[in-house]
Amino acid sequence: MAPFVSVREEIDRAWRALDRRWRDQGWDALTEADQQTLALRWLEDETDSGSLAQYFENDSGDHALIT
Numbered sequence: 001m002a003p004f005v006s007v008r009e010e011i012d013r014a015w016r017a018l019d020r021r022w023r024d025q026g027w028d029a030l031t032e033a034d035q036q037t038l039a040l041r042w043l044e045d046e047t048d049s050g051s052l053a054q055y056f057e058n059d060s061g062d063h064a065l066i067t
Helices: 007-025 032-049 052-057 059-063
Strands: none
Touching (some): 032 052
């Protein structure tokens, strides 16, 4: 019987894989869906740790249009 894997663990695994692809291959090598996923994650991370202003002031805000 396969070990139980939580939904959160699956999400974390998928996020790490996408983050690795971005770091190894670069932004332009990602699919549009992957770019949107990363950009949305960056928006969430920046606003969770600061504010919307922080998002736009940091590099992640460069991807606002795709988000």
